[in-house]
Amino acid sequence: MNDNLVDIRNARLSFFTPAGEVKALNDVSLFVREGEVLGIVGESGSGKSVTAYSLMGLTAHPGRLIGGDLHFNGHHINIMTERELRKMRGNEVSIIFQDPMTSLNPVYTIGNQITEVILLHTDKTKKEAYERARELLQLVGINEPERRLKQYPHELSGGMRQRVMIAIALACEPKLLIADEPTTALDVTIQAQILELMMDLKKKLGMAIILITHDLGVVAGTCDRIAVMYAGKVVECGSTDEIFYSPSHEYTKGLLQSVPNIYEKERKKLVPIEGAPVDMLNPPAGCPFAPRCHSCMKICLKQMPGYTNLSDTHYSACWLLDKAKFEKEGEARNG
Amino acid sequence: MLKYILKRVVLAALTIFLVATITFLLMNLVPGGPFVAEKSISEQAQQALNEKYGLDQPLIVQYKNYMKNILKGDFGLSLKQRGRTVTDIITSKFPVSARLGGLSVLTALLIGIPLGSVAALNRGKWIDSVIIVIATCGIAVPSFVLCTVGMYTFGVNLGWLPTFGLTTPLHYVLPIFSLSFYPTAYIARLMRSSMLDVIGQDYMRTARSKGLSQFISLFKHALRNAIMPVVTYVGPLLAYTLTGSFIVEKIFVIPGLGKEFISSISNRDYTLIMGTTIFLATLIILMNMLVDIVYKLVDPRIKLK
Numbered sequence: 001m002n003d004n005l006v007d008i009r010n011a012r013l014s015f016f017t018p019a020g021e022v023k024a025l026n027d028v029s030l031f032v033r034e035g036e037v038l039g040i041v042g043e044s045g046s047g048k049s050v051t052a053y054s055l056m057g058l059t060a061h062p063g064r065l066i067g068g069d070l071h072f073n074g075h076h077i078n079i080m081t082e083r084e085l086r087k088m089r090g091n092e093v094s095i096i097f098q099d100p101m102t103s104l105n106p107v108y109t110i111g112n113q114i115t116e117v118i119l120l121h122t123d124k125t126k127k128e129a130y131e132r133a134r135e136l137l138q139l140v141g142i143n144e145p146e147r148r149l150k151q152y153p154h155e156l157s158g159g160m161r162q163r164v165m166i167a168i169a170l171a172c173e174p175k176l177l178i179a180d181e182p183t184t185a186l187d188v189t190i191q192a193q194i195l196e197l198m199m200d201l202k203k204k205l206g207m208a209i210i211l212i213t214h215d216l217g218v219v220a221g222t223c224d225r226i227a228v229m230y231a232g233k234v235v236e237c238g239s240t241d242e243i244f245y246s247p248s249h250e251y252t253k254g255l256l257q258s259v260p261n262i263y264e265k266e267r268k269k270l271v272p273i274e275g276a277p278v279d280m281l282n283p284p285a286g287c288p289f290a291p292r293c294h295s296c297m298k299i300c301l302k303q304m305p306g307y308t309n310l311s312d313t314h315y316s317a318c319w320l321l322d323k324a325k326f327e328k329e330g331e332a333r334n335g
Numbered sequence: 336m337l338k339y340i341l342k343r344v345v346l347a348a349l350t351i352f353l354v355a356t357i358t359f360l361l362m363n364l365v366p367g368g369p370f371v372a373e374k375s376i377s378e379q380a381q382q383a384l385n386e387k388y389g390l391d392q393p394l395i396v397q398y399k400n401y402m403k404n405i406l407k408g409d410f411g412l413s414l415k416q417r418g419r420t421v422t423d424i425i426t427s428k429f430p431v432s433a434r435l436g437g438l439s440v441l442t443a444l445l446i447g448i449p450l451g452s453v454a455a456l457n458r459g460k461w462i463d464s465v466i467i468v469i470a471t472c473g474i475a476v477p478s479f480v481l482c483t484v485g486m487y488t489f490g491v492n493l494g495w496l497p498t499f500g501l502t503t504p505l506h507y508v509l510p511i512f513s514l515s516f517y518p519t520a521y522i523a524r525l526m527r528s529s530m531l532d533v534i535g536q537d538y539m540r541t542a543r544s545k546g547l548s549q550f551i552s553l554f555k556h557a558l559r560n561a562i563m564p565v566v567t568y569v570g571p572l573l574a575y576t577l578t579g580s581f582i583v584e585k586i587f588v589i590p591g592l593g594k595e596f597i598s599s600i601s602n603r604d605y606t607l608i609m610g611t612t613i614f615l616a617t618l619i620i621l622m623n624m625l626v627d628i629v630y631k632l633v634d635p636r637i638k639l640k
Contacts (some may be wrong), residue, residue: 058540085546089543097537097540100535102536102537104541108556120546152638240388275343
């Protein structure tokens with residue numbers, strides 16, 4: 001054991017669907033230190049959200065954790081009962097979701113939905129909880145909190161609702177905030193505001209954040225470290241600078257090339273990653289990215305590469321980095 | 336709110352007026368009359384009766400007189416039940432039907448809502464299939480079959496339950512069973528599908544992520560959202576069930592309004608037909624208004640205009 005806030009080791013999680021087993025998480029290892037912001041990037045279905053949900057014990061049926069260990073804040077998630085998990089959820093770890101329009105219950109007031117979580121996890125009286133809810137709304141930058149508490153979700157704008165979601169998530173001052181695509185459903189200007197708010201609150205409250213997104217622009221300015229996921233695996237992980245300035249995995253490189261840059265003088269054509277995401281029901285035998293990779297070698301199709309450490313913080317799973325194996329392959333080709 | 340209610344009341348009055356007019360015309364279009372019977376009465380006697388009740392006058396005059404009277408709250412004398420006013424009949428029979436109907440609707444709600452919810456929460460499992468089968472049967476089997484089968488098994492063969500009248504609480508069991516089976520099944524089906532819809536909603540995921548127990552997140556967050564279709568259905572259901580069912584009242588020999596309603600038609604008891612129709616129409620309008628208000632209470636997004 002080390003003292004990381006989150007420590008996920010070799011997590012394997014599968015959805016047992018009628019069509020067959022879908023390996024949503026295939027040997028995922030990640031850690032988050034206290035007060036750190038980890039970005040998880042990857043395309044739809046790469047296992048970003050599943051990783052986060054499994055950390056809260058919220059894996060949806062028919063998903064099941066079939067291997068690995070999940071540690072959070074001294075808890076061993078694997079062996080926790082539902083009752084213990086409930087005590088932890090909303091209290092030590094909270095989550096905000098992608099769509100604030102549908103994530104709040106339409107038939108209860110904002111005040112009701114914020115105080116609910118406070119009353120559940122603390123000994124506060126109704127009055128104190130209400131007072132706390134008012135503070136929280138102020139904290140997330142909502143004006144006239146007194147009036148807002150009495151309003152219903154449909155009376156608030158999208159950005160406002162996401163602020164309310166953040167208020168609910170932070171109500172019990174969690175150690176970890178999971179933000180699952182928190183800005184995807186919002187206007188670009190509102191996106192920036194919400195991200196700024198989150199970073200501001202992180203400074204004030206000191207919690208760690210896992211920021212899940214498929215938007216590299218979002219992680220660039222906010223995260224300390226980034227994990228890139230593809231087909232249920234972490235293919236590359238490093239500090240934000242390392243990922244942006246010296247990406248080593250072909251998938252990461254591809255992602256970076258497909259980001260538009262407004263500072264570029266000349267208009268470069270965006271380079272898309274060709275091919276389609278992996279069919280998770282029948283994943284390829286070797287590296288899952290191999291079929292779409294420009295530098296694919298024979299071994300890539302047969303065997304999954306292990307991690308190569310590029311620095312203390314930076315590691316990547318690609319045969320190209322595995323010098324020894326790479327040379328052997330070269331010899332085999334020449335010989 | 337006040338403006339809304341006022342508007343609804345005006346509309347209701349208009350609707351009732353139209354219902355009364357149309358019923359009056361249709362009723363008089365149907366051949367026969369209250370004093371035409373197999374046992375032919377003498378010409379003079381018929382003439383005398385028609386004169387007494389004003390049926391010898393032109394239709395338009397009859398209509399005017401009737402409307403004038405009901406505005407004064409006078410629904411007239413029953414043409415067939417000698418000496419009883421229509422108001423009298425309705426006020427004496429309605430409470431009987433209403434008590435039975437009210438209890439039946441309550442039963443349907445108390446069984447249908449949990450049944451539908453349980454089915455939704457166990458979607459695809461055996462218990463869901465069992466509930467679906469029961470609900471489908473409930474919708475397919477007509478009430479007279481339920482009445483007679485219930486009567487035969489529990490009343491005649493087993494001798495557990497009385498088969499007619501409404502004197503003791505036990506007397507209520509079979510009629511309530513027959514009356515509530517269909518609505519129970521219908522409510523269970525409504526509840527199952529709306530519950531399935533609601534438990535897939537994002538806010539249910541939020542509720543779980545807050546650390547709420549399954550029970551609370553279902554009771555607080557799901558039920559209130561899932562109950563809307565049931566509210567819609569229960570309004571008119573109440574109106575129809577409170578005014579009594581002809582079949583159930585006939586089979587179990589219950590002195591209720593449902594029987595009066597049907598027999599008044601075959602008897603051509605013009606004043607009673609008008610009275611019961613207007614009463615039912617008013618009740619339906621009232622229940623729909625009630626549904627709208629309950630709607631607003633359950634879902635704040637609904638605006639009453």
